[in-house]
Amino acid sequence: MRISDHALWGVGGTVRSMTSSYPTLSLHVAGHWLTQASGGERVVINPATEEPLARLPLAGPAELAAAAESAQRGFEQWRRVRPHDRYVTLRRAAELLRQRADEIATVLTLEQGKPLAEAKREVTLSADIIDVQAEEAKRLYGRGVAPRVDGILSHTVTRVPVGPVAAFTPWNFPVNLPSRKLGSALAAGCSVVIKPAEETPASCMLLVRCFLDAGVPPDAINMVCGDPAQVSSFLIERPEIAKVSVTGSVAVGKLLGEQAARHVKRFTGELGGHAPVIVAEDMAEGAGLDFVLKQSVTAKYRNAGQVCASPIRFYVPRAQLAVFSERFAAAAQKLQLGSGLDAATQMGPLSHARRIDDMERFVDDAVGQGARLLTGGHRVARPGFFFEPTVFAEAPASTRLMQQEPFGPIAVIQPYDTLDAAIEQANALPYGLGAYAFTRDLHTAHRLGEAIEAGMVGINHFGVSQPELPFGGIRESGIGHEQGPEGITHYTEIKTITVGRPF
Numbered sequence: 423m424r425i426s427d428h429a430l431w432g433v434g435g436t437v438r439s440m441t442s443s444y445p446t447l448s449l450h451v452a453g454h455w456l457t458q459a460s461g462g463e464r465v466v467i468n469p470a471t472e473e474p475l476a477r478l479p480l481a482g483p484a485e486l487a488a489a490a491e492s493a494q495r496g497f498e499q500w501r502r503v504r505p506h507d508r509y510v511t512l513r514r515a516a517e518l519l520r521q522r523a524d525e526i527a528t529v530l531t532l533e534q535g536k537p538l539a540e541a542k543r544e545v546t547l548s549a550d551i552i553d554v555q556a557e558e559a560k561r562l563y564g565r566g567v568a569p570r571v572d573g574i575l576s577h578t579v580t581r582v583p584v585g586p587v588a589a590f591t592p593w594n595f596p597v598n599l600p601s602r603k604l605g606s607a608l609a610a611g612c613s614v615v616i617k618p619a620e621e622t623p624a625s626c627m628l629l630v631r632c633f634l635d636a637g638v639p640p641d642a643i644n645m646v647c648g649d650p651a652q653v654s655s656f657l658i659e660r661p662e663i664a665k666v667s668v669t670g671s672v673a674v675g676k677l678l679g680e681q682a683a684r685h686v687k688r689f690t691g692e693l694g695g696h697a698p699v700i701v702a703e704d705m706a707e708g709a710g711l712d713f714v715l716k717q718s719v720t721a722k723y724r725n726a727g728q729v730c731a732s733p734i735r736f737y738v739p740r741a742q743l744a745v746f747s748e749r750f751a752a753a754a755q756k757l758q759l760g761s762g763l764d765a766a767t768q769m770g771p772l773s774h775a776r777r778i779d780d781m782e783r784f785v786d787d788a789v790g791q792g793a794r795l796l797t798g799g800h801r802v803a804r805p806g807f808f809f810e811p812t813v814f815a816e817a818p819a820s821t822r823l824m825q826q827e828p829f830g831p832i833a834v835i836q837p838y839d840t841l842d843a844a845i846e847q848a849n850a851l852p853y854g855l856g857a858y859a860f861t862r863d864l865h866t867a868h869r870l871g872e873a874i875e876a877g878m879v880g881i882n883h884f885g886v887s888q889p890e891l892p893f894g895g896i897r898e899s900g901i902g903h904e905q906g907p908e909g910i911t912h913y914t915e916i917k918t919i920t921v922g923r924p925f
């Protein structure tokens with residue numbers, strides 16, 4: 423069925439899902455699941471087939487105001503729940519997420535496109551993230567400071583929840599990224615109005631259900647979708663909202679950061695990156711090269727390259743450029759593309775049609791400026807938003823590819839003459855999220871770990887994102903962290919209470 427076929431939609435005024443394993447979509451506002459809202463609706467598309475999955479109701483000002491008011495009520499209620507009880511409730515939510523992992527992973531793949539195994543891993547890892555943040559609810563320690571002035575009995579420095587949070591998340595990890603925000607904010611005692619990406623709303627909706635079924639008060643989580651610019655402007659201006667937390671592009675992060683600053687609201691931005699990979703000489707041949715290539719190709723094309731910390735720029739010694747590029751391109755070319763529901767698929771489609779246009783712009787610009795296209799570069803001629811795994815070599819620094827995050831299946835391999843030169847090129851962009859290097863020499867490992875400027879540096883491994891670790895970037899890649907003890911503190915304020923002798 424194509425988008426133009428409306429016959430199966432809405433029966434008797436209700437909004438129906440069009441695929442049996444995809445749910446009917448609703449917003450969660452003021453404790454009610456809404457299948458209709460005043461902002462109209464849009465269609466959610468399966469990126470592997472371009473067929474419609476369901477209609478998504480969109481919030482207008484009435485629902486957004488109701489969500490903000492509800493979040494205030496939810497905050498008053500949830501902040502009073504003892505940390506240990508918050509911990510118990512959040513652990514229960516994580517367990518429900520695990521129990522529902524198969525169903526949620528299928529929905530995730532249907533609306534986002536990634537292979538089912540990747541979707542399942544995302545869901546179970548999200549449960550682990552919620553578990554870790556639940557533990558942190560019990561560890562929001564304060565400190566006592568000895569008074570220096572007569573008449574004062576105590577100074578207690580405490581952390582208190584910041585208040586209702588407006589959270590915005592993209593479509594590339596539609597369960598993981600809302601889990602990071604909801605897990606930390608709820609653990610801290612905040613309520614949340616979350617706006618997931620309109621392309622992938624069902625994943626977040628099913629996640630929110632886990633929290634509510636676990637016992638989080640209905641007013642403590644509101645979920646809205648709508649016109650992104652209108653929703654964010656509206657919510658950020660609302661007096662109830664105390665903090666803005668966005669995961670997304672640098673451009674949107676800057677915009678929302680400015681809006682938050684105008685109202686002196688707390689802000690966390692987890693934004694884009696442009697991860698470099700430096701391959702030291704001692705890993706550029708033999709078994710070392712085999713290892714680097716295997717890890718790199720897997721990491722590069724995971725989620726079709728739509729990962730904020732995805733490796734993009736590979737720096738290899740000039741003498742090894744030819745062999746590294748040829749083998750990288752050959753491995754990329756062999757990847758099996760297809761629907762994420764097909765077990766043989768190694769790379770799914772891009773998540774929406776605009777990503778294809780963007781990939782084509784990156785490729786045209788790079789080719790036009792003389793970069794060598796080794797493989798790929800085109801949309802795949804079949805239904806769905808499939809784009810070939812693409813590899814460039816020797817792209818001029820002026821290309822869009824070498825300056826902006828492609829956020830898709832495009833890699834670029836660059837030669838270097840000295841390790842210092844490679845480090846300089848790795849640090850040349852205004853981003854600093856993920857960065858990687860490969861070496862078997864301990865001294866070089868330490869040198870690279872120290873010299874590469876990024877929030878997360880992986881040496882000989884791409885696994886920099888783990889539930890217990892802070893996730894975040896420096897420079898334009900963001901402000902603040904998510905996950906772990908660092909993640910929860912961003913949802914708190916410091917409050918100092920001084921108690922004097924009454925008489």
Ligand SMILES: NC(=O)c1ccc[n+]([C@@H]2O[C@H](COP(=O)([O-])OP(=O)(O)OC[C@H]3O[C@@H](n4cnc5c(N)ncnc54)[C@H](O)[C@@H]3O)[C@@H](O)[C@H]2O)c1
Binds near residue numbers: 590668669674827829
């Ligand atoms: N650092 C991280 O943790 C991290 C993780 C995942 C993705 N990302 C980044 O996210 C980007 C890809 O996601 P995207 O393209 O959906 O990001 P995006 O910036 O377009 O959107 C992110 C979220 O903000 C919302 N939004 C709010 N106000 C908006 C406005 N005025 N205009 C547009 N959107 C608005 C969007 O609807 C969405 O929910 C990439 O740059 C990627 O690197 C970063």
Ligand SMILES: O=S(=O)(O)c1ccc(CO)cc1
Binds near residue numbers: 887
């Ligand atoms: O799957 S993870 O490696 O934990 C991961 C990495 C990056 C992001 C954000 O794009 C989400 C999950």
